[in-house]
Amino acid sequence: MKYVLLGAAMAAGVATMAPAQEITLGRFFGACEDAGTDTTTSDGEACIIQSIINAADAELDGISINTLPTDWGNYYDQVKAAYAGGTPPDVHVMHRHRVPEFAGLGALAEISGELEGAGIDASDWSPAALDAVSYNGGIYGVPMDFHANLWHVNMDLMEEAGLVMDGKPVLPTSPDELLAHAQQFKDATGQDYLAADFAQFPIGVRVVLALMWQQDANIFTDDGTATINNEAGQNAVTAITQLFDAGLANPQLNYADSQQAFLNGEAGILVNGTWVVDFYTAEAAKEEVGLDNYYVADFPTLFETGATWADSHMWAIPSSLEGEQRAAALKVLAFINDHNIDWARTGHMSVRTSVVESAEYQALPHRDEYTGTAAIARDTPPSARYGAIQDVLNRELQAIWLTDKPVETALADAEIEVQDLLDR
C-alpha cells in the first residue's frame, strides 16, 4: 500500500513537472504588475497586454512566459544589446519602422511558412497590416495594431468657445483657421487651445510630419535624399509655432504634463496617440477629473491631403530560435493574435478584418469618432536609421520652439544631418 501511494505520488509529480517551455518575452508599454489573467476587463496598454500575456501563460499547456521588464526609453537599445549578446528574448514586440533595421541584418525569423501551422490566419490581416510586417517579400512578425496621432477633445471647453456643431467639434481646415480657432478659444475660456508633448517625446515631430505629408511632401525620398528645408517644411512648422508665438499653446510641456493639462481641463485639444483613448474615457467618467465630456477626432487636414502619423506594433521572434522553443514562441504569437479584440480596447486600430467588422469592436467607446484615421495613416519611408532620424528632427524642432532658433536654420541643419544619416 505504501508503495502504491508513493508510486502515485511520484507519477503525479512527474505529470505536473512536465517540462514547461520557458518563453522570454520582451515588450514596452510600461509595467502592470497586477494585471491578472482576465483579458476582457483590464484597462490601459500596460495592463491589457500583460493580462493577455498572463492568460497565455496560464492557458497554453507546457509554456510558461517570463516577461522581461523594459522601459520605453531604453527598449530598442536593450533589445539590440540582447541580440548582439546572443540572448534575445524568444518573443518581442517592435514597431514596423524597425523592421528594415532588424530584418535587414537577419535578426528576425521569417515565419510566413509557419503561420498556418501555428493557427495564425494571415489572410485575415488587412493589406496594410501584412505590409507592415513584410520585408523583401518575407513575413517577419505578427501585426498587433495600427496606432496613429489623434486629436483628443474636451467638448465642454470647445462648446464654451463656440467650436461645436451637431455634437461634433469644429476643427480647423487651414493653418490660418487653426490660429483663429485658438484665439477664439483663448478669448472664451482663458485656456490653451492645444497641448501636446513638444518638449521631450517626439509627438511634436509627428505633428510636423503629418503637416508635411498633408502638403504631399516628405522628409526624405525613397532614394535617400533629405528634403526638409523647403516650403512645405516651413509651412508645417509655422502652423505650430504661430500658436506658441501668440501664447495659445505651451511648447514646454512634456508627455505627462501635457496629458495632465488636458485631463485637468486646461487645454481644449491634446494631440496624442490612439493608445490613450480607453484611459481618457475612464478618466473622463471620474467625478474629480476636470475633463468630463471627451471626444476623439481624426487629425484634421490643414492643407491639401489628409494625413496623420501612424505606426504598427508587431510581435517578432529571433531567427536563431529553433525546434520546440520556436514552436512555443509561435504559439504565443498565435495567442496574442487571437486576442486582437482585447488589445483594440486600448483605442488602437485592429489589424484583423474579422475584428474590425465585429460588432464588439465597433461598439468600443469613441470608436465611431475616428474611423477616418485608418485611411490617412502615414509614416516616413523605411530606413534602418529611423530612430536617429527622429532624434535629429526632435532636436531641431525643439530648438525652434524652445529656444527660438530660426526655422530656416533649424530645418537646414536637420536636412544636413538627416542626409548624413541616410548616406552612412
Added chain:
Amino acid sequence: MASRSRLSQAQAAWLLLTPFLATYALFLVYPFFRGVWISLHDWNLLAVAFNPDAKEFVGTRNYERVMWGKDITWSLFNAPILQTLGLVGLVLSVFLRRMNRLSRFNAIALGIVSVLLVFLPGFHPGEGGRWYDRRFWPTVGNTLVFVAFAVPGVTISALLLAAALNRETRAMGALRTLFFLSQVLSVTVVTLIWQIMFSPRQGLIANITETLGGTPINWLTDQQFAMAAIVIATVWWSLGIAMILFLAGLQDISKDIYEAAALDNARGWKAFWFITLPNLTRTISVVVILQIILHFQVFGQAHLMTQGGPNDSTQVLVRYIYQTGFRDSELGRASAMAVFLFLIMGSFSIIQFVIGREKG
C-alpha cells in the same frame, strides 16, 4: 615548521598579486586596447554580432568623422571670451612665475590650460565648411559646463558644511549623517525624486512657487534651466563623500593653531579663511580632481531626467557614447569617442598624481 614547503618572498608576492593582475589584465587592460582596435573599424553592433566579418578597417576615419570637419580653419578671435581668457592666463602664468608667486608646477599647469584655451576654441568651419558631426563638440562643451558647475557646487558646499560640522557632539553627528544620507541613494532614486520635484505641474517646487504667486518654471524642458536642474540634483546627491573627505582633512589640522589664532581674535570666518583654507589646500585639490573625474562621466542624471534635452542642451559625452553605440549601433564611432574620454580623464589623473607627488 621546517617540514612545510615555504614560498620565497618573490613567490609569495606573485601569488598574492595574481588575483589583481588577472582581473586587471582581463577587465581593464585588454578591453582598453580592444576599444582602441574597435575605434579603427566600421563596426556595426548587430551586423558584427551576426557575422564577425562584417567589420571593416577604416584607420582613423571614425576620429575624423567625430572630431573634424570640412574646411576647418583656425583663427584667434573665433571665441573671443575663451581665447582672451586664455591669453590673460598665459601672461599671468609667466608674470606670476617671474615674481615667484607661483610654484613651478602651478605655473606650468596654468600655462598649459591657457594655451589650450587659446588654441582649441579657435577651430571653426571656414566658408562653406562644416563639422562632420555637429553634436560632438557641443556635447563635450555641455559636459564641461556640467563639470564646471557641479564640481565647485559640491566642493564649496561640502567644505562649508564640513567646517561647520567639525565638532564631536551628538547634534553635529546627527547633522553629518543627514547630509551624507542622500549619497547612499541610487542614481535612479535620485532622478525619480528630482524629476517629480522639478515637474511644473506636480512638482513641489512648482507648488510652492504657485502658492507664493509665481509662475512655475519648466525646469527640465527649459533650455535655461535644464542643466541647472541636473546640477542641483547632482550636488544634493553627491555631497556626502566630499564632506567626509574634508572632515578628515580638518582633523589633521592641529587644534593648537586655532587656539593660537583665537588669542589674536581670529575666530569664525576669519579662522576659516586664514587657517582652515590654507591648511586644507591638498585635500581641496584631491576632492576637486576626484569630483572632476567622477562628474565628467555623468550619465544617469542626464539620461533619466532630461534625455539629453531640451535641444541637446544636457547631452553629455557618456550618453552620446551610449547612444552612438547602442541606439545607432555604431561601435566604431562610439569607441573613438570613448578613447577621447580616456584622454581627457587621463590628463586629469596625471594632474592628480603630480599634485599628490608634489605636496604629499
Added chain:
Amino acid sequence: MNRSYYWLVLGISIPAFLWLVPTIWMVSLSFQPNEVLARTTSSTFFGLIPLPFTWDNYAALFTFGQTPWWFLNSIIVAVGMTLGVLFVSTTAGYVLARMEFPFKRTVMVICLIGLMVPEQAVFIPLYTMFAEFGWHNSYHALILPRMAVPIGVFLMMQFFKAIPKDIEEAARLDGVTWLKIFWYVMLPLARPAMMTLAILTFLYAWNDYLWPLVSAQQREYFTITLGLASIQSNFAQSEGLGRVMASGVIASLPVVILFLIFQRYVVQAMTAGGSKG
C-alpha cells in the same frame, strides 16, 4: 558649549531640513492614493504630510512587485563586488607596500596607468567581449568588470605602508610565512581601511547604472538601479505616482538603515583612510 554653538546648530538645521525635504516628499507621496496624486501632489502642506493616507502602494508592491527581487540582486552584486574588490586590493596592496620582488616597479607603473582608464571608456569593448563569452545576463557579468579597480589597490597600499614594520618583522623572525603574516597580522590591522574601501565599493556597485543597462536584459539580473529606471518612463501611467515612489522608498530603505547602523564606522573609517591616503 556656549551660546554661539547653539546658534550654529540652529543655523545648520535649516539647510539640513531643506536637504531632507525631497526625501520626506518621496516618502509622503508613497503613502498617498494614486487617484489623488493624479490630480494634485500638494494635498496637505505641499504634500509633505501624507494625508489622505493609504498603505495600498506598499501592499501592491509586496503582492506583485518585482522590487524586492531587484533589491536582492543589488545586494548580491554589491556584496559580491565588495568582497571581490577587498580581496584583490588587500592582497595586491600588501605586496606592493611591503614585499620586494623583481619587476615591482613595472607592476607599480602599470597600475598607475590603469588609474587613468575610466570605466565608462571601456564599457563598449567589455560589452563585445562578454558577448563573445556568452556571459551577459549573469551575476558574474555584473560583478567581474568592476573588480579591476587600481584605486583600491592604491588605497590599501598607502594604508599598509603606514603600519609600523616591527610587528611584521617580529612575526617573521618567529618563522611565520608571508601568507600567514598577511592573513593573521596585517589584515586585522587593515580593518579601518578595508571598511572605507568596502563602503566606497558598495555605494559604487549600488549606483552602477550604465554597465547593468547594457549587460542585463533579463529580469532575473536587474539591479534595483536598473529596475527603478524601467518604471520611471512617461508611459507607465498604469503604475501611478504613489506606487513608483513606494518602489523608490523600498529600494532605498535597506541601504539607509544599513548606513545608519554602520555610519559610525563609515565616518571613522573614512576619516582614518582619508588622512593617510
